[in-house]
Amino acid sequence: MKVLLVNPEFPDTYWSFRHALPFEGKRCAFPPLGLLTVSAQLPPSWKKRLVDLNVERLKRSDIEWADMVFATAMLVQKESLKELVQRCKAREKRVVLGGPYVTTTIEELPEADHIFKGEAETTLPRFIEDLGNGCAKRTYEAPERPPLLLTPQADFHLANLKRYSAMSVQYSRGCPFSCEFCDIIEIYGRVPRTKTNQQMLAEFDALLNLGWRGTVFIVDDNFIGNKKNVRQLLPDLTRWQKVHQYPFTLITESSLNLADDEPLLASMRDAGFRRVFVGIETPVEESLKEGQKSQNRGDLLNSVKKIQSYGMEVMAGFIVGFDNDPMDIFQRQIDFIRRSAIPLAMVGLLNALPETQLWKRLEREGRLLGEASGNNTVCTFNFKTRMDPALLVEGYQSIMRTIYSPREYYDRVLLSLRRTAQEFAEPNHYSVVNGITSLSRILFRLGVVDRERKEFWRFFSRSLVRHRDRIAESLRLAAMGYHFRKLSEAYAES
Ligand code: B12
Numbered sequence: 001m002k003v004l005l006v007n008p009e010f011p012d013t014y015w016s017f018r019h020a021l022p023f024e025g026k027r028c029a030f031p032p033l034g035l036l037t038v039s040a041q042l043p044p045s046w047k048k049r050l051v052d053l054n055v056e057r058l059k060r061s062d063i064e065w066a067d068m069v070f071a072t073a074m075l076v077q078k079e080s081l082k083e084l085v086q087r088c089k090a091r092e093k094r095v096v097l098g099g100p101y102v103t104t105t106i107e108e109l110p111e112a113d114h115i116f117k118g119e120a121e122t123t124l125p126r127f128i129e130d131l132g133n134g135c136a137k138r139t140y141e142a143p144e145r146p147p148l149l150l151t152p153q154a155d156f157h158l159a160n161l162k163r164y165s166a167m168s169v170q171y172s173r174g175c176p177f178s179c180e181f182c183d184i185i186e187i188y189g190r191v192p193r194t195k196t197n198q199q200m201l202a203e204f205d206a207l208l209n210l211g212w213r214g215t216v217f218i219v220d221d222n223f224i225g226n227k228k229n230v231r232q233l234l235p236d237l238t239r240w241q242k243v244h245q246y247p248f249t250l251i252t253e254s255s256l257n258l259a260d261d262e263p264l265l266a267s268m269r270d271a272g273f274r275r276v277f278v279g280i281e282t283p284v285e286e287s288l289k290e291g292q293k294s295q296n297r298g299d300l301l302n303s304v305k306k307i308q309s310y311g312m313e314v315m316a317g318f319i320v321g322f323d324n325d326p327m328d329i330f331q332r333q334i335d336f337i338r339r340s341a342i343p344l345a346m347v348g349l350l351n352a353l354p355e356t357q358l359w360k361r362l363e364r365e366g367r368l369l370g371e372a373s374g375n376n377t378v379c380t381f382n383f384k385t386r387m388d389p390a391l392l393v394e395g396y397q398s399i400m401r402t403i404y405s406p407r408e409y410y411d412r413v414l415l416s417l418r419r420t421a422q423e424f425a426e427p428n429h430y431s432v433v434n435g436i437t438s439l440s441r442i443l444f445r446l447g448v449v450d451r452e453r454k455e456f457w458r459f460f461s462r463s464l465v466r467h468r469d470r471i472a473e474s475l476r477l478a479a480m481g482y483h484f485r486k487l488s489e490a491y492a493e494s
């Protein structure tokens, strides 16, 4: 059996980092871990190939080679997915779909032969058996949330690692909180399940043996969802990093209550975590209450500073469009982002995702207008908002314009660098050649071609004076700022 695994194309969003990747000479931020994990569950005798449409084109010969095509998708990838299914069906291939889009959507699904809803660890073996017996079903729905002990090490070797800016591994699934707008808890549950320490170290070994050096994103919904297990994992990760001289810089996602646990913060710093994405959403208490984000309590600014003081850059998600948002919400978000020194602030408009508590409430209130695009920066709503939608869009665009204007952005970066300054060694993976090539690309694009070059040189000279030892970090953030500015220009005009 020959299986072609295809990851559909992403549109231009925050997380695509599309305008920053060329500086590094990369095509895509992360490989499709879901597909690589599914691949590892297929019988070893089957032949497998990966085509990630974000790094390469799908050739007709790829489709012709395959007996079956497996594809994954998030909501934002649905147009590319539909096109892919049509192409494969036109060549009479058996098509198998899975991932968050087909798991939660209420829309009519593309004409695929088999649909997997939920996690595949228990359903895939059944499908393989049914296929052998000639009785494979159209839909496979996981009846339970499988323990991650069943999750094999992903087939990382199928991906062309050089095309990606970072690698992904997963430690846990699920989150114990109950934010109203979140679909994670509906898809992956509220009881966080984790891998064992041995599983994690084996995945780190695999990436190291494949020659990977650089950033590794631990793609958990909430890395500290199961604190007891994380506390046991971190000393082992630290030992592994030390033995291998810190080949990986770690980043992850966590709830903001991470700030309340200093021993945990210290262990994360020691294990090599340098960036953490947190969901702050809003500085407005009533809106947090409405969104049932009870874990974001107390002084949110202090929480951010606490995490930064352990050497971790804070990235964060923000939302406007809650029913309780006051008229000055836009300025309050701008002020908060400025004072928090969060360079990569991902501000989105509230949208209701299928199956979430928010979706159900809006349906009850008769305010739902249909399925969202899944891209929360596109200026549309899929429900009737309390505030005038035109005002919301205008205010949202003003936030984006302000926080990604070069002076404002670079000032946040400088403050973030100051707050995260630590005595630890830089991770041991900067390649001199890559460093010099990226440096010249950044200097040429941002320092010569770009109309905002004056601001860049002001930032660069300040970084050299104040943070000479972290110049690679400063330039990475300058490149990221360029991505966000380009996106905000595009969205502000849409
Ligand atoms: C890492 C991650 C990313 C990464 C990398 C994505 C990639 N290349 O695969 C990045 C950072 C790029 C990303 C971006 C975005 N993401 Co994202 N991301 C995640 C995250 C945290 C982990 C994904 C992952 O690797 N999981 C590990 C694998 C093993 O799990 P899995 O993918 O679910 O796969 C299992 C099953 O689903 C199933 N399966 C999956 N595919 C297939 C295919 C077949 C054929 C079969 C049989 C089974 C199967 O089997 C697997 C094993 O059980 C998830 C949350 C989550 N828990 O999954 C959100 C998530 C997928 N992302 C989400 C969103 C909204 C986004 C963004 C739109 C955010 C934004 N506004 O910018 C962007 C869009 C992408 C872009 N570039 O423009 C949503 C999707 C919601 C939806 N219903 O579509 C999720 C669920 C999180 C959330 N609720 O916010 N994301």
Ligand code: SF4
Pocket: 175, 176, 177, 178, 179, 182, 183, 184, 185, 221, 222, 255, 279
């Ligand atoms: S903390 Fe994050 S992952 Fe957990 S329920 Fe809230 S939004 Fe979802």
